[in-house]
Amino acid sequence: MDTVTGKTLLITGAAMGMGKLYARLAAAERAKTLVLWDINAAELEKTAAELRASGCTVLAQVVDVSRADAIAAAAAQARASAGTPDILINNAGIIRGKYFWEHDVQKDIEMTMAINALAPMYIAREFLPDMIAGRGSERRIVNVSSAASLVANPRMSVYCASKWSCTGWSDSLRLELKQAGHTHIKVLTVCPTYISTGMFDGAKPMLLTPLMTPQYVVDRVWRAMKAGRGRLILPWTVYLSNALKGLLPLALYDWLADHVFGIYHSMDDFRDSKR
Known part of the structure; x- marks a missing residue:
């Protein structure tokens, strides 16, 4: 896929941050239609207005992706108005970010699992049948997971659980589509470390692992998505951490992650920002 020109994209969390950057890239490549989902109505409308001014057709939908019924209703409206997304x-x-026993069951555990783990599955399930049927064009699914799906970390137990789920499902979906012969659909699983979006405010950079800028990550994801790659892990130190975890005794790996790489203290000063 050399370009998204003429294609329809659906982006969740599109009002601000990286979602907005993906939408800008799509508009710059003259995408046909952008379907933008976010729960923040005010910021969503600002983003939609900016993109419409660039000449792009935009369907902005206020959607609470923590609710399966809201996803189903929004998906039905998107299909009726914009058709099946290509991407x-x-x-x-x-x-x-807190110790597990400090989490509120509904506000923290259920909400995190609903948005990070279940929502990508529910959304993909809404559109996949039609994406599979549309064999005439290349299609893409990008699931933004996290390096936390590969490396355990204190004060991130529920977040890690949600992202481990996302990575496992996303990578399995990639294999299922390939095995079933639906090779026109490529699934990209993205696993980055901390990004300076404000979402991880106060998180400490780890050894050889600087805080990445949103634009840097979005540009890398964009290229990987169009190339049809199956996984993007950023930066290279995540590969090193996983290799050491597989090779070393657990006690030795824990000592290195704690005292050398600084992984286990990266969330010590994290400032939680409620949704």
Whole structure:
């Protein structure tokens, strides 16, 4: 896929941050239609107005992706108004940074699992049958997971659980589509470390792992998506951490992650921002 010109994209968490950057890239490449989902109505309308001014057709929908019924209703409206998306970017996510026993069951645990783990599945399930049927064109699903789906971390237990779920499902979906012969659909699983979006306010950079800028990550994801890659892990130190985790005794790996790489203290000063 050399360009998204003439294609329809659906992006969640599109009002601000990285979701907005994906939408800008799509508009710059003259996408046919942008379907933007976000729960923040005011910011969503600002983003939609900006993109419409660039000449792009935009359907902005206020959607609470933590609710399956809201996803189903929004998907039905999107299908009726914009058709089947050629590219689906599951970008929406939240973080609750605290020890597990400090989490509220409904506000923290259920909400995190609903948005980070279940919503990408529900959204993909809404559109996949029609995406599969449309064999005439290349299609993409991008699931923004996290390096936390590969490396455990204190004060991130529920977030890690949600992203481990997302990565496992996303990578399995990639294999299922390939095995079933639906090779026109490529699934990209994205696993970045901390990004300076404000979502991880106060998180400490780890050894050899600087805080990445949103534009840097979005540009890398965009290229990987169009190339049809299956996984994007950023930066290279995540590969190193996983290699060491597989090779070393657990006690030795824990010591290195704690005292050398600084992984286990990266969330010590995190400032939680409620959704």
